[in-house]
Amino acid sequence: xxxxxxxxxxxxxxADAAKGRLTTVWNDLLEGLRHRELWLFLGxxxxxxxxxxxxxxxxxxxxxxxxxxxxxxxxxSQIFKMDIAEYLPFLAIGFIMWGxxxxxxxxxxxxxxxxxxxxxxxxLPLSVYVYQFVWSQLIxxxxxxxxxxxxxxxxxxxxxxxxxxxxxxxxLMALNGMFCAMILGxxxxxxxxxxxxxxxxxxxxFFMTPIIWSASQIPERAVFVNINxxxxxxxxxxxxxxxxxxxxxxxxxCIGITIVMGILALTFFSRFRSRIAYWA
Amino acid sequence: MASITLQNVSVDIPxxxxxxxxxxxxxxAAVTGGQIKPTAGSKKVTIRAIDDLSxxxxxxxxxxxxxxxxxxxSTILRVMAxxxxxxxxxxxxxGDVAAMFDIGFGMDPxxxxxxxxxxxxxxLGYSRKGIERRSQxxxxxxxxxxxxxxxxxxxxxxxxxxLAFAVSTSITPDILLIDEGIGAGxxxxxxxxxxxxxxxxxxxxxxxxxxxxxxxxxQWCTTGLWMEHGRQRAIGPLDEVLAxxxxxxxxxxx
Numbered sequence: 001x002x003x004x005x006x007x008x009x010x011x012x013x014x015a016d017a018a019k020g021r022l023t024t025v026w027n028d029l030l031e032g033l034r035h036r037e038l039w040l041f042l043g044x045x046x047x048x049x050x051x052x053x054x055x056x057x058x059x060x061x062x063x064x065x066x067x068x069x070x071x072x073x074x075x076x077s078q079i080f081k082m083d084i085a086e087y088l089p090f091l092a093i094g095f096i097m098w099g100x101x102x103x104x105x106x107x108x109x110x111x112x113x114x115x116x117x118x119x120x121x122x123x124l125p126l127s128v129y130v131y132q133f134v135w136s137q138l139i140x141x142x143x144x145x146x147x148x149x150x151x152x153x154x155x156x157x158x159x160x161x162x163x164x165x166x167x168x169x170x171x172l173m174a175l176n177g178m179f180c181a182m183i184l185g186x187x188x189x190x191x192x193x194x195x196x197x198x199x200x201x202x203x204x205x206f207f208m209t210p211i212i213w214s215a216s217q218i219p220e221r222a223v224f225v226n227i228n229x230x231x232x233x234x235x236x237x238x239x240x241x242x243x244x245x246x247x248x249x250x251x252x253x254c255i256g257i258t259i260v261m262g263i264l265a266l267t268f269f270s271r272f273r274s275r276i277a278y279w280a
Numbered sequence: 281m282a283s284i285t286l287q288n289v290s291v292d293i294p295x296x297x298x299x300x301x302x303x304x305x306x307x308x309a310a311v312t313g314g315q316i317k318p319t320a321g322s323k324k325v326t327i328r329a330i331d332d333l334s335x336x337x338x339x340x341x342x343x344x345x346x347x348x349x350x351x352x353x354s355t356i357l358r359v360m361a362x363x364x365x366x367x368x369x370x371x372x373x374x375g376d377v378a379a380m381f382d383i384g385f386g387m388d389p390x391x392x393x394x395x396x397x398x399x400x401x402x403x404l405g406y407s408r409k410g411i412e413r414r415s416q417x418x419x420x421x422x423x424x425x426x427x428x429x430x431x432x433x434x435x436x437x438x439x440x441x442x443l444a445f446a447v448s449t450s451i452t453p454d455i456l457l458i459d460e461g462i463g464a465g466x467x468x469x470x471x472x473x474x475x476x477x478x479x480x481x482x483x484x485x486x487x488x489x490x491x492x493x494x495x496x497x498x499q500w501c502t503t504g505l506w507m508e509h510g511r512q513r514a515i516g517p518l519d520e521v522l523a524x525x526x527x528x529x530x531x532x533x534x
Contacts, residue, residue: 010362010377013370014290038402045388045399052390121385122403123362123377190296191303274365277358278294 010123021270028273032127039128043135047143061143069095069147076212085155092151093238094211097173100141101233102202104177108133109195111185116280126276130181134174141170148241157242165240172254173233179258179265186272189279205230229257282375282454282485284337284360290368291330291355291510329355330366331510337486344501344518345490346525352510353490357381357457360488375454375485378404382459383444393428393435393443394419400447414450422446423472445473449480456484460491494522 032039051057072095073088080087111133112119112126119129151157188194209230210217218225225231232253239246329352337343345353358364359371361379386403387396397418401411419428422442424435432440481487481500491497497504497518504521506513514521 008374008376010371010373012362012365012372014366014368037408041402041408049388049390117382117385118403120358120363121381122379124403191306193303197303275294277363277365279296 021273022266025266025270025273028125029127032125032131035125035128036131038124039132039135042132043139046132046136047139058140058143061140062146065095065099065144066147066150072212080213080217089148089151089155089157089242090214090238091212092147093241094234096141096144096148097234097237098206098209098211098230099144100137101173101230102206103140104134104137104173105180105184106195106199106202107137108177108181108184109188109198111181112276112280113185113189113192116189119277119280126273130178130185133181134177137177138170138174152241159241159243162240162243162245165245166237169233169237169240169246169254172258173237175258176233176261179261182265182269183261186269186276186279189276190272209234229253232257281339283339283373284335284455284486284488285372286333286335286356286359286369287371288369289330289333289335289356289359289366289371290328291352291359291364292326292367293329293355295325295327329510330359332369333510333512334369335505335512335515337488339485341503342481342487342501343489343503343505344497344521345488345505345507346497346521347507347513351507353507354381354459355510356507357459357488357490360455361457373455377455377457378448378451378453378484379457380448380459381457383441383448385444387432387440387444389433390431392431393422393424396432396443397428397447400444401450404448404451406451418446418450421450421476445476449476452480452483454485456481456487456489458487458489458491497522 047058047061051060054060056063069088069092073084073091076082076091077084077087111129115129118124119126152159184194184198188198205228208228210225211234215222215225215231215235226249232250235250236246236254239250331352333352333356345356347353355364357379358381359366360373361377361381362371362373363379386400388399391399394415397415398408398411401415401418402408406414422428424439424442427435427439428443432443435443477500487500489497489500501518503515504518504525505515506521506525514524
């Protein structure tokens with residue numbers, strides 16, 4: 001029964017569901033992209049709403065990160081007896097990148113449980129919530145990035161053309177954020193103590209990752225650093241901002257992780273997508 | 281042409297209490313071989329909200345859903361809206377669907393009335409330009425005047441409903457799904473809403489409304505669908521179905 005082209009037809013068949021799941025997810029992702037006006041709008045609102053009625057608004061993101069970086073930068077450059085002009089930019093970029101990576105993973109847990117209200121009220125492709133989430137994380141990152149610009153000016157850092165490598169690095173990180181949301185979102189909606197587990201893992205991971213300290217400080221423990229996936233992501237994003245490129249290994253590991261995460265996310269999301277409305 | 285076809289639709293809703301939402305209990309249940317949860321067979325509790333329901337609703341029908349609490353009225357509306365995917369059977373819905381379940385959804389208490397019109401409008405499927413073009417007209421129809429510049433949290437419940445209602449009814453869907461009464465609102469608003477609903481519902485090709493209010497049902501619906509335990513107990517002209525339903529209510533008491 002073909003319908004007129006202007007008319008929307010919704011067909012759901014529980015029997016087909018098993019074999020057509022991957023196609024359904026693909027359609028969901030594409031349909032979500034067509035709603036970009038909506039999630040671009042909602043993503044902005046998410047960031048703004050958090051700081052509503054405050055004078056600085058989302059600039060509080062910048063300010064609080066700036067205060068932390070300045071404080072820790074002065075303190076640790078003394079402890080490690082490092083030149084502050086060298087240490088502070090390193091620390092600041094590490095913090096900004098970690099704010100994006102760690103923040104995204106922690107927040108990805110509530111992508112669907114936090115949107116339970118709209119999920120049960122209107123039919124939207126579920127990927128809309130994923131895109132909205134990644135977009136709001138990117139906006140927050142953008143606010144924090146101001147700190148880098150200030151520091152680059154203050155300390156006269158000129159990264160040169162290497163800075164262009166930040167773009168592919170961000171794309172890889174955003175993709176992984178999206179995949180995280182597709183896996184952790186449904187999982188955390190179903191099992192409500194996973195967010196707490198994730199939060200503690202991320203907290204430990206912060207100290208295990210060379211952000212406050214540098215990988216070159218423990219050459220004899222290189223394995224310990226290299227098996228940490230976060231290290232590679234920090235590296236491919238931090239190096240371009242300091243005028244370096246990150247090693248080939250860093251890039252290959254990140255691309256590899258992204259591919260594996262993508263496959264996992266598609267499999268997982270296609271398996272559980274239809275259950276999210278019941279769990280959220 | 282709007283139409284809704286359900287074929288042998290079943291919906292099982294998992295009951296996720298604190299215990300089953302906890303990962304620990306699930307892991308323990310696995311390693312202890314089910315000792316912690318000795319419930320034989322299935323591990324989780326599900327409720328069959330819709331049980332093997334087949335329906336064929338065509339253009340022009342105005343269905344009133346009748347039944348006890350938990351009879352599956354809200355669930356079937358969510359299935360028709362495409363929110364719940366059924367666990368069995370198939371659903372086919374032709375036409376644009378608008379669902380009015382919770383009138384307050386998608387509103388931001390800290391945003392002004394105007395901003396809420398934009399926000400809710402976009403959630404309902406307007407483009408940014410589309411809703412901005414219509415926001416004046418929608419704002420006017422709320423009758424809220426200068427209050428539209430104030431944050432929503434300063435509104436009374438009735439005023440919030442007016443706003444939500446005005447945005448929701450500004451679209452012209454083929455299929456309209458309404459759950460329970462429209463809610464708060466003073467007499468003047470209800471009168472006004474009636475006018476608006478008349479054209480709104482009149483333009484909709486297909487209406488499905490769940491309500492416990494006989495008055496509301498008689499006003500808007502012509503066909504009654506009586507649900508019981510997730511199954512269709514009766515379908516037919518509203519008056520007959522309502523009479524049968526009321527008879528069943530008084531029968532056990534008598």
